Amino acid sequence: MSSNCAPSATRYRRRSHHAIMGATLELVSEVGYSKLTVEAIAARAGVGKQTVYRWWPSKAAVLRDAVLHLCQDASGAVRDIPDTGDLAADLKAVLRATADTMSHPRYDLPARALAAAGIADAALGAQLVSGILEPQLRLYVRRLGAAQRSGQVEAGIDLRVALELLTGPLAFRWLMGDAPLTHAYTDTLVDLVLRGLAPRPS
Amino acid sequence: MSSNCAPSATRYRRRSHHAIMGATLELVSEVGYSKLTVEAIAARAGVGKQTVYRWWPSKAAVLRDAVLHLCQDASGAVRDIPDTGDLAADLKAVLRATADTMSHPRYDLPARALAAAGIADAALGAQLVSGILEPQLRLYVRRLGAAQRSGQVEAGIDLRVALELLTGPLAFRWLMGDAPLTHAYTDTLVDLVLRGLAPRPS
Amino acid sequence: MSSNCAPSATRYRRRSHHAIMGATLELVSEVGYSKLTVEAIAARAGVGKQTVYRWWPSKAAVLRDAVLHLCQDASGAVRDIPDTGDLAADLKAVLRATADTMSHPRYDLPARALAAAGIADAALGAQLVSGILEPQLRLYVRRLGAAQRSGQVEAGIDLRVALELLTGPLAFRWLMGDAPLTHAYTDTLVDLVLRGLAPRPS
Amino acid sequence: MSSNCAPSATRYRRRSHHAIMGATLELVSEVGYSKLTVEAIAARAGVGKQTVYRWWPSKAAVLRDAVLHLCQDASGAVRDIPDTGDLAADLKAVLRATADTMSHPRYDLPARALAAAGIADAALGAQLVSGILEPQLRLYVRRLGAAQRSGQVEAGIDLRVALELLTGPLAFRWLMGDAPLTHAYTDTLVDLVLRGLAPRPS
DNA sequence: CAATAACCGAGACGGTACGTCGCGTCTTCGA
DNA sequence: TCGAAGACGCGACGTACCGTCTCGGTTATTG
Numbered sequence: 105m106s107s108n109c110a111p112s113a114t115r116y117r118r119r120s121h122h123a124i125m126g127a128t129l130e131l132v133s134e135v136g137y138s139k140l141t142v143e144a145i146a147a148r149a150g151v152g153k154q155t156v157y158r159w160w161p162s163k164a165a166v167l168r169d170a171v172l173h174l175c176q177d178a179s180g181a182v183r184d185i186p187d188t189g190d191l192a193a194d195l196k197a198v199l200r201a202t203a204d205t206m207s208h209p210r211y212d213l214p215a216r217a218l219a220a221a222g223i224a225d226a227a228l229g230a231q232l233v234s235g236i237l238e239p240q241l242r243l244y245v246r247r248l249g250a251a252q253r254s255g256q257v258e259a260g261i262d263l264r265v266a267l268e269l270l271t272g273p274l275a276f277r278w279l280m281g282d283a284p285l286t287h288a289y290t291d292t293l294v295d296l297v298l299r300g301l302a303p304r305p306s
Numbered sequence: 307m308s309s310n311c312a313p314s315a316t317r318y319r320r321r322s323h324h325a326i327m328g329a330t331l332e333l334v335s336e337v338g339y340s341k342l343t344v345e346a347i348a349a350r351a352g353v354g355k356q357t358v359y360r361w362w363p364s365k366a367a368v369l370r371d372a373v374l375h376l377c378q379d380a381s382g383a384v385r386d387i388p389d390t391g392d393l394a395a396d397l398k399a400v401l402r403a404t405a406d407t408m409s410h411p412r413y414d415l416p417a418r419a420l421a422a423a424g425i426a427d428a429a430l431g432a433q434l435v436s437g438i439l440e441p442q443l444r445l446y447v448r449r450l451g452a453a454q455r456s457g458q459v460e461a462g463i464d465l466r467v468a469l470e471l472l473t474g475p476l477a478f479r480w481l482m483g484d485a486p487l488t489h490a491y492t493d494t495l496v497d498l499v500l501r502g503l504a505p506r507p508s
Numbered sequence: 509m510s511s512n513c514a515p516s517a518t519r520y521r522r523r524s525h526h527a528i529m530g531a532t533l534e535l536v537s538e539v540g541y542s543k544l545t546v547e548a549i550a551a552r553a554g555v556g557k558q559t560v561y562r563w564w565p566s567k568a569a570v571l572r573d574a575v576l577h578l579c580q581d582a583s584g585a586v587r588d589i590p591d592t593g594d595l596a597a598d599l600k601a602v603l604r605a606t607a608d609t610m611s612h613p614r615y616d617l618p619a620r621a622l623a624a625a626g627i628a629d630a631a632l633g634a635q636l637v638s639g640i641l642e643p644q645l646r647l648y649v650r651r652l653g654a655a656q657r658s659g660q661v662e663a664g665i666d667l668r669v670a671l672e673l674l675t676g677p678l679a680f681r682w683l684m685g686d687a688p689l690t691h692a693y694t695d696t697l698v699d700l701v702l703r704g705l706a707p708r709p710s
Numbered sequence: 711m712s713s714n715c716a717p718s719a720t721r722y723r724r725r726s727h728h729a730i731m732g733a734t735l736e737l738v739s740e741v742g743y744s745k746l747t748v749e750a751i752a753a754r755a756g757v758g759k760q761t762v763y764r765w766w767p768s769k770a771a772v773l774r775d776a777v778l779h780l781c782q783d784a785s786g787a788v789r790d791i792p793d794t795g796d797l798a799a800d801l802k803a804v805l806r807a808t809a810d811t812m813s814h815p816r817y818d819l820p821a822r823a824l825a826a827a828g829i830a831d832a833a834l835g836a837q838l839v840s841g842i843l844e845p846q847l848r849l850y851v852r853r854l855g856a857a858q859r860s861g862q863v864e865a866g867i868d869l870r871v872a873l874e875l876l877t878g879p880l881a882f883r884w885l886m887g888d889a890p891l892t893h894a895y896t897d898t899l900v901d902l903v904l905r906g907l908a909p910r911p912s
Numbered sequence: 913c914a915a916t917a918a919c920c921g922a923g924a925c926g927g928t929a930c931g932t933c934g935c936g937t938c939t940t941c942g943a
Numbered sequence: 944t945c946g947a948a949g950a951c952g953c954g955a956c957g958t959a960c961c962g963t964c965t966c967g968g969t970t971a972t973t974g
Contacts, residue, residue: 137426152947223481224339224422265494272475292467300502354926541830556921624830627885628743669898676879683829696871704906758952
């Protein structure tokens, strides 16, 4: 998932890379993934086609790095989940932020395109999961683990499943695209899930 | 979502349509959606390319109908959710069946390809949701509604959210493709979700 | 070259044949031979495609018969060459008539298309020559033979070559399409040729 | 009529252009003009279809340039008409050479196909006339003009018509394809025509 | 005066070729 | 020396017609 670009990138590379990433994000928003072409990216970026192929093997890889850039630049992704001691509040904050990011067209369209590509192509999918998704999910597991140790989550519950209980529905709604990702929705989600995770009164 | 074929299908249509559906399902399993071509479908079906284009506007539409056929023919989809009075048991049975279907390559590959196409193309996505997904989801809402009326689910809970709590994680795992859809997993899912939906003791 | 239609043509045949001939002449004038299609002929004639194929093996054959009809109906072709005793006058009259016919769009466009088809396809060409052209040319040979016997044309001259001296240049100009076929031109042609054919003073 | 290829032909153009010209001449001789396809030309030339379409708009244009190449390479066309002072001898020599060229299959078939295309399509026809035919015909006019000035041809005769008297019948025979273009024929032609053109004894 | 067979229009069918687009590779040429 | 520009072989696109093949629905005799 790391960029194929050497750390000692010359001025050339920097400039053209940046232009390619930008052009890719623009174009995928304008015409969608399936009509995104390497030729159009190169033309929009004012770059030779070969300059794209020199560093990326396919348009999927270009888009992958472009979205990665987007994540890193704009803090579009959750960096960490706070731990104020109030699990519900912490999760609500994070899910609200995630929902907001996912709803923003600047992130929504490219990410949706990339997700589609990953679903269609198992190899790319695995890259995306391990490179983008998994790091995020691990943050949830860590936070839930802390809550479990402090008694807010019943012991013995599989945290991996618990995590999916939170993120699965949100991702589902996002991918379906037929309902808005409101804060009310994410809050309700957290409440319902935490009722399920809460320790039994014994 | 309905088939483009007139109900009074002639001999012509029957034969070629069937061959096209079959060839599409075969090919999408063999080469994946992005390398699926109308030309290959026509060739495999022993049919002229124009015969495909006469009835479907794109390969996505062909695949959509092919998967639809698959659902209807093989009872690949849940027809109804039983109501034995035991909500947990009923949901576990249905989710187990769904997980099994989703795991079967015959259904998994085409459906995954179709899902990817629907995610990338909003118009197709809306068709798929309203034509395939929504009817299924309504069954869950109905069953959960019955449970709510009988006191197994707390009153006031938004059943649409409750539904997504069950199906979202399962869909998420399926789309990610990085973990098997076991019965243990679906059972755990139902248990955790029902703990969250259960009426408060007080 | 004869029509493939049985002489005991029923009312059906008559009607559709006539419509097909008419549609063919219209269309070839409108779009040219290469863009003339059997489907368009059938559509314009208000006739099923099979009705065309039932009686003609190709669009060239249809056009051939259509032009033949044209010749017969409108006396578009020379029926006979008069013999007033004055060879020059007779030939001038006939060549003028031929030039006028060839210049008329109603005859020019279909005939040109048919000629092109005959040049490109040797088999069709032979049919056209023996069916349409040769009968006409024989009239010239006969008239020139009469003149030869009456001493207006030098004995020993190959009449076939003499004929071509008259018709060749006219056909050439017509096919080239870059100069009008005026009466002045045909008259000049006859005069020059007859100077060549005239008996030597000895 | 000039080649669409820039004078500074690159290595690319040279190789593929040459192959396309060769393949076109081969194929048109083998299957005829109407069954000549751009796809077959490209395949035979070992070239992508787009490489043909990049430089020529239609198969007619390809054939046009291919025949042009043929003319220039093989001196298949008359470069000049000699002027030995003996008009009859000079014209016989040229017409014999022309007849021989026209009779050779290597030139006959492609040229016939091209002529047919030019007759059917007025625009192409005009190109062919002005680009290939006219330059040749002017040579005749010049030679005849010299003869006229030297008194071998009667003053006042329209040399354009005189020219057609020679070339028209030859072209006619060639296009009809029903009689061989022998030297005896061309010699007879010259003799008869020159009898017509000769100055009157007064 | 039905029935019945010939013939029709309509148009779907398996194909071939069209002319276009984009792929990923390769070459040229100017800065 | 590097990169934009873009030609190249290739292959799929979606369209137009080809010539063949059912389809029903009129005719226009025949039984």
